[in-house]
Amino acid sequence: MTRTYGIALSRFHLKWDEFLDLTPLELSLALEDDNQKEKIGLQATEAIIKNICETIRMETFYLNNKLTNLLQVWGSKQAKTVSKPDRLIAFVWDKEKENPADTLKSMKAKMHSLAKIPEIVEQIRASRKRKDMPLSPRQRRNKKRRLNGG
Numbered sequence: 001m002t003r004t005y006g007i008a009l010s011r012f013h014l015k016w017d018e019f020l021d022l023t024p025l026e027l028s029l030a031l032e033d034d035n036q037k038e039k040i041g042l043q044a045t046e047a048i049i050k051n052i053c054e055t056i057r058m059e060t061f062y063l064n065n066k067l068t069n070l071l072q073v074w075g076s077k078q079a080k081t082v083s084k085p086d087r088l089i090a091f092v093w094d095k096e097k098e099n100p101a102d103t104l105k106s107m108k109a110k111m112h113s114l115a116k117i118p119e120i121v122e123q124i125r126a127s128r129k130r131k132d133m134p135l136s137p138r139q140r141r142n143k144k145r146r147l148n149g150g
Contacts, residue, residue: 061085
């Protein structure tokens with residue numbers, strides 16, 4: 001009871017009399033609503049931070065390319081412009097925006113390697129059947145047992 005009152009007091013600033021007037025269902029619904037508000041607040045904060053970071057990246061991208069162009073005009077051969085902003089500054093959420101074509105290529109490569117597995121297994125089996133391949137200790141024991149009749 002005291003733990004529940006502690007939660008109600010910290011979240012809703014309820015007095016003891018107000019807490020006792022609440023039913024368990026009312027308290028549960030109030031906690032769910034408060035959790036939902038907190039979750040929405042975190043999502044909004046993340047969106048604001050993401051927008052600020054993207055703005056900084058775009059400004060840096062623009063200034064970098066402008067400065068690079070000036071340096072190239074003045075004769076610098078080492079200065080190179082950046083083609084995409086995410087190559088200048090990479091953020092965690094950039095990985096979420098994978099190119100579907102790259103994903104498709106990697107999936108095709110995996111499928112080709114999986115298709116080769118039966119072929120590789122057959123090659124291994126064929127190499128074990130050859131007479132010039134030494135037997136493993138387990139294979140030697142099994143061979144002795146077969147020859148001895150046991």
